[in-house]
Amino acid sequence: MGGVLGLIQIDQSTVAIKETFGKFDAILQPGCHCLPWCLGQQIAGYLSLRVQQLDVRCETKTKDNVFVNVVASVQYRALADKASDAFYRLSNTREQIQSYVFDVIRASVPKMNLDDVFEQKNEIARAVEDELEKAMSAYGYEIVQTLIVDIEPDEHVKRAMNEINAGMITTMLEIAKWHGREGLAARMRLAATEKAEAEKILQIKRAEGEAESKYLAGVGIARQRQAIVDGLRDSVLAFSENVPGTxxxxxxxxxxxxxxxxxxxxxxxxxxxxxxxxxxxxxxxxxxxxxxxxxxxxxxxx
Known part of the structure; x- marks a missing residue:
């Protein structure tokens, strides 16, 4: 009956795009509306005003030649007063946002070393958000927030970072040399240096402990011998006094x-x-x- 009478219902946080004979006519807000189809009026489509989220995984290379996967989470929504632009001007909103995220990340990350990427992920997120805000506002979308939720280095680099506190340094250096990964080789050299410093400290402390132990043992032996001499002297004196003629x-x-x-x-x-x-x-x-x-x-x- 509603279809015959031209009655439609629009849900909350949603707007409808009204056309008359194929031309944009109005934006219909949530509620009940009458569209006499005999007058050429129809609904071209619906547009959600809720905040949506798009996770973008982008692979790029850092300044020290380490490949990383950067995962950016973009939260966006369509603006009610620009619903016509959001509906008509973009055919695929998610792909458009993804392209801008790729462009900004691949322009920012190659200027940083791997450690700087972890430390400055908020700056990367802010750069992505600023670029998206400028681009998507013209299409009727608002960028609510952009987050860098994950930075995942190449598997070989992750293993090298873990090996800083382990002992498989030589094998990983060979892997780095074989694959020609300068970033991995640099991290393995750092791991080897830190391990050598730790062993040096342990050897010094062990030598100091042995020297102190030997010194205390010598002091103990000297005191033991002194006590024996003192005991013999007291025994001789006491016996000589109590037994005349000895x-x-x-x-x-x-x-x-x-x-x-x-x-x-x-x-x-x-x-x-x-x-x-x-x-x-x-x-x-x-x-x-x-x-x-x-x-x-x-x-x-x-």
């Missing part, structure tokens, strides 16, 4: 004999001890005592 030499010989037998006992009691060949007998103990005394006398003379 000399320091007698006390020292007795101490050495005691330590000698304690050592033999420890060696015999250990199940994992190696074979030890030492002179055995009272004469051997006397020789050991003489050697110790001679060593102490020589140390005092020095």
């Amino acid at each position: 000399s320091s030499k007698d006390v020292m010989d007795m101490v050495l004999v005691t330590q000698y037998f304690d050592t033999m006992k420890d060696i015999g009691a250990s199940s994992k001890s190696s074979a030890v060949f030492i002179p055995h007998g009272p004469g051997a103990v006397k020789d050991i005592a003489s050697q110790i005394r001679d060593g102490q006398l020589q140390g005092r003379m020095v």
Whole structure:
């Protein structure tokens, strides 16, 4: 019945393009309208006023010869007061926007190194938005916002960037040389330099640690020997005072004999001890005592 009477309904956020005998007549707003078809009036088409989004993937090359895929997200909408331009002047809006995005990205990115592309993606998005705004406003479209949502380098370059903290440097350098990718080779040289610096620091710290450990071990041995000497001296003095008629030499010989037998006992009691060949007998103990005394006398003379 509506078709017979020429009644049409236009939904919210949509406008209709009215023609009379094939010529643009008016823009119909949302609501109910009467179009007597017998008078040559008809709807040429509908135009959405909602914000639409177009994701554009553009492959280009940076200044340091690294190929990247830049993904730009363009949000746009048709203007109600310029609906006729938006409907009639462009046959394919999305392809037109995509062409402008390609043009701006391929003019901007080749002037930057790969690191700068990541750091200045907002400037790239602003350049795309400004260019689109100037171009699309003449066709009845408004560019709401433009975002650079992804920057994806070549797979070899991504692997090289990850290898900065890994160890497969030589293999990746060969790949870079084989494919002639200057950007990849530069990143691998940087990775090798950083790895060498890290190994250098580790070696220096390891050497410093070993030196400190040896120094502390030497201090500990010196203190241990000093404690033994002090203990022997106190024992000799105490024994000489409590047992009249004994000399320091007698006390020292007795101490050495005691330590000698304690050592033999420890060696015999250990199940994992190696074979030890030492002179055995009272004469051997006397020789050991003489050697110790001679060593102490020589140390005092020095």
